[in-house]
Amino acid sequence: MALLYPARAPVLHRPRLACRASSVPWGCDTDSSALDSGIALQQWLSQAGLPIQKVELKNVGAGGRGLVSKRMLYKGDRLLFLPATLAITTESEWACAEAGKVIRAKDLPEWPFLACYLISEASLGKSSPWYPYIAALPRRPGSILLWTALDVETHLSATSIKDRALQCVREVEDTFNDLNKQVFMKNREEFPPEVFNLKSFKWAFGILFSRLVRLPSLGQKLALIPFGDMLNHDTEVTTFLDFDSGSKSITCTLDRGYESNREVFISYGKRSNGELLVAYGFVPSGKNSEDSVSITLGLDPADEMYEAKLGTLKEHGLSPQQSYPIKLKGWPVQLTAFARLITSPPSQLHRYSELASAATEEQGRRMQPVFTTEEQMKAYELILSACKQAIAASKNYLEVEQGIVLFRLIKEVPRHGSLPKLASALCESELKILYRNEYILRSELRNLRSGKNSGLLGKVGSMFFRD
Numbered sequence: 241m242a243l244l245y246p247a248r249a250p251v252l253h254r255p256r257l258a259c260r261a262s263s264v265p266w267g268c269d270t271d272s273s274a275l276d277s278g279i280a281l282q283q284w285l286s287q288a289g290l291p292i293q294k295v296e297l298k299n300v301g302a303g304g305r306g307l308v309s310k311r312m313l314y315k316g317d318r319l320l321f322l323p324a325t326l327a328i329t330t331e332s333e334w335a336c337a338e339a340g341k342v343i344r345a346k347d348l349p350e351w352p353f354l355a356c357y358l359i360s361e362a363s364l365g366k367s368s369p370w371y372p373y374i375a376a377l378p379r380r381p382g383s384i385l386l387w388t389a390l391d392v393e394t395h396l397s398a399t400s401i402k403d404r405a406l407q408c409v410r411e412v413e414d415t416f417n418d419l420n421k422q423v424f425m426k427n428r429e430e431f432p433p434e435v436f437n438l439k440s441f442k443w444a445f446g447i448l449f450s451r452l453v454r455l456p457s458l459g460q461k462l463a464l465i466p467f468g469d470m471l472n473h474d475t476e477v478t479t480f481l482d483f484d485s486g487s488k489s490i491t492c493t494l495d496r497g498y499e500s501n502r503e504v505f506i507s508y509g510k511r512s513n514g515e516l517l518v519a520y521g522f523v524p525s526g527k528n529s530e531d532s533v534s535i536t537l538g539l540d541p542a543d544e545m546y547e548a549k550l551g552t553l554k555e556h557g558l559s560p561q562q563s564y565p566i567k568l569k570g571w572p573v574q575l576t577a578f579a580r581l582i583t584s585p586p587s588q589l590h591r592y593s594e595l596a597s598a599a600t601e602e603q604g605r606r607m608q609p610v611f612t613t614e615e616q617m618k619a620y621e622l623i624l625s626a627c628k629q630a631i632a633a634s635k636n637y638l639e640v641e642q643g644i645v646l647f648r649l650i651k652e653v654p655r656h657g658s659l660p661k662l663a664s665a666l667c668e669s670e671l672k673i674l675y676r677n678e679y680i681l682r683s684e685l686r687n688l689r690s691g692k693n694s695g696l697l698g699k700v701g702s703m704f705f706r707d
């Protein structure tokens with residue numbers, strides 16, 4: 241691939257393999273040394289060409305460190321102007337050239353490539369040109385990778401993100417196992433096991449999950465942006481980091497003004513609270529209009545039309561179990577179509593294909609299958625029962641957890657990290673969405689039974705939302 245911009249590391253220095261530090265993890269302890277290493281990072285960046293900033297690194301409470309305005313900032317102001325050479329991408333030069341040569345020859349996807357790069361540079365300690373940056377990275381990056389599979393099972397079972405969380409942990413482990421077999425074990429001199437192991441891989445992936453950004457102006461290229469990655473997320477903000485071809489630097493343009501000494505935020509993308517927990521290890525406390533709960537419906541194996549429905553679903557690229565995101569404003573039209581198919585009697589065989597098509601992401605946006613009142617009611621009853629089950633699971637988790645918290649307070653048993661707290665916050669935000677949808681569904685069903693159109697759904701048999 242052609243070089244998009246010069247990608248040399250700031251200080252060119254090629255350490256020998258023997259320089260690798262043997263212990264993992266790297267980075268700083270966010271409770272104590274975080275701000276010091278962050279300030280050292282700022283000094284290093286200024287020497288390497290980062291202009292004087294309108295924001296400075298400070299402790300900001302819930303978000304750990306963040307960037308705070310040094311003076312009044314206005315909508316449209318641009319921040320950072322970080323020279324592109326100070327961003328870590330797949331084009332950055334490897335301080336350990338031998339390891340870089342092996343990895344480049346494997347033509348890896350960006351994520352595992354960058355994970356290997358980060359481990360390689362981190363293990364070189366001060367011999368890596370990125371040392372001041374790596375020293376300021378959290379030793380325990382907040383992402384689901386800090387959790388064990390048992391933690392996820394214990395604390396996220398009542399939430400709709402559990403499967404995604406488990407899949408995420410599994411995929412990172414599988415990627416490590418593949419690389420270990422295919423690359424590390426075959427090149428032990430460049431990839432010693434005390435450095436390239438599952439623990440360091442999870443650390444690197446945790447850093448990538450919680451800090452990597454896509455740069456739209458560079459064809460969605462992935463990059464770690466020192467200092468820019470100290471910006472915390474706000475669900476209402478739309479500002480994002482990008483490469484600016486005029487200044488040949490990474491900047492962001494503010495979508496709003498900030499008074500002096502206020503934390504400045506960017507957006508990590510449109511994500512539900514569950515997705516933020518999995519990738520970034522936090523649940524936002526305020527409103528999140530992108531928040532959603534995944535509702536899963538499935539074909540009933542006892543349905544006499546099971547095979548016919550299954551075949552139709554397959555034809556449309558759907559599985560016998562499908563998950564759809566429901567939001568505060570309601571559920572997607574595709575979910576109604578899927579529920580309609582599941583509840584369809586044999587006499588409706590001729591409509592199965594139409595319903596399966598309307599249950600797909602693509603077609604659901606355009607199609608408006610017409611339902612009779614009775615058909616609509618059956619579909620809503622099914623969705624309502626899925627909501628009720630999810631509500632019961634969340635309430636149960638919160639009750640048990642609150643009981644345990646009381647027990648912990650009495651016994652002064654330390655909590656295991658903040659997992660229960662995060663899981664409880666997620667359960668509470670999911671419950672809000674579930675209760676709202678339960679309310680809408682009940683009202684709709686009441687109105688359908690009495691032959692009234694509630695106005696909540698607009699036209700009966702029409703849509704709820706089409707994103």
Ligand SMILES: C[S@@+](CC[C@H](N)C(=O)[O-])C[C@H]1O[C@@H](n2cnc3c(N)ncnc32)[C@H](O)[C@@H]1O
Nearest residue numbers: 302303304305382450469470471472473520522
């Ligand atoms: C890109 S880093 C931002 C810098 C980070 N605060 C630090 O001290 O290194 C992303 C991490 O910041 C924290 N974070 C970002 N936005 C947050 C928010 N709105 N609430 C709580 N934590 C947040 C999470 O730990 C997340 O994994």
